[in-house]
Amino acid sequence: MARYSPPSLRCFFRCAASSASRAVGSGTRKKNLVFLGSPQVAASVLDKLLGASGSPESAFQVAAVVTQPPAAKNRGRKLMPSAVAQLALDRGFPEELIFTPERAREESFLSALKEVEPDVCITAAYGNILPQKFLDIPSCGYELSLCICTLREAPELLSMLFHLGSKLLINELPSILDGSAKDKAQPQDDSKATLAPKLNSEESWLSFDEEAKVLHNKVKIKVISTKVSTSCVKVGDENEILFSGSSLLIPCSGSTWLEVLELQLPGKKVTKAQDFWNGLRGQKLMKLP
Structure with missing residues (x-):
């Protein structure tokens, strides 16, 4: 584990607390919050938390702040802090309280975190798996998740969700810290949860025995673009690849058809389907049965 030092020298929020309940004191001291995050959208959350914590009524x-270690960026490959670390430094947050462990399971990091005595830990796009030893450190004694589940494909939407999530988080923090949130919290129905397992190399292949929409959804995460055809296409050979429009x-x-708009041959740049088709010079294109 290493604390942050200057270069020259994780739509979802989770409040993690230990499963073994420990009573929160009734004193007037402010509760200790540890924030974990790394990218720019997470920095916006930290900015709002720092602003809210400055209020006398907070x-x-x-x-403390926990974030990814500095990484080499730009042409000079100069080590640069994460957006969260930079925001914390810009706001005058003590450097010795910005933790940048390679792994959250490092004993030196966990020991340093215990010294902070966090009541609650907030994660927002931190980018590191949190072990049970970490989850056992916060003292509030329960777990609560705040999430916005409607997802669309738009970078602007990501920022908007983090903005809304930040407001929701700050509104709910008082009840989280005084324990009243536990009374109104609704447990998640795990039977309705959708898992997102790690992608493997076999999934990079497209099997045309599947429907066009399924294949289209696989290609959406790549640079190459597709769409589901709405045209009524008739062809003699069921394995023949045709060209229409672009x-x-x-x-x-x-009986569905997948339209390929762009494709990329090994070692080549992405090319439009029309340019690829023109390069065939009349050759018939078939898919493997």
Whole structure:
């Protein structure tokens, strides 16, 4: 574990607390909050937490910040702090309380965190798996998740969700810290949870035995673009790939067709389907059965 030092020298918020309940004192001291995050959207959350903690009526204070270690960026490959670390430094947060462990399971980091005596830890796009030893440190004695579940494809939406989540988080923190949130919290129905397992190399292949929409959803995460064809296409050979308009038409399961708008050959740049088709010079294109 290393604390942050200057270069020259994780839509979801989770309040983690130990499963073994420990009573929160009834004193008037502000509760210690530890924030974990790394990218710019997480920095916006920290900024709001620091602003809210400065109020005399605030129930909490930001006692420490945990973020990813400095990384080499730009052409000079100069080590630069994460957006969260930079925001903390810009706001005058003590450097010795900005922790940048390689792994959250490091004993030196966990020991340093215990010394802070956090009542609650907030994670927002931290980017590191938190072990049970970490989850056992905060003293509030319960777990609470605040999330916004409607997701769309837009960087602007990500910022908006973090903005809304920050407001929700700050509104709920007093009840989290005094324990009243536990009474109104609703447990998650794990049977309705959707898992997102790690992608493997086999999933990079497209099987045209699947429907066009399934294949389209796989390609959406790549630079190459596709769309589901709404055209009524008739062809003699069921494995023949056609060209229409500006797209390659690939026959798929269920009499559906996938339109390929762009593609990339090994070692080549991304090219439009029309340019690729023109390069075939009349050759027939078939998919493997």
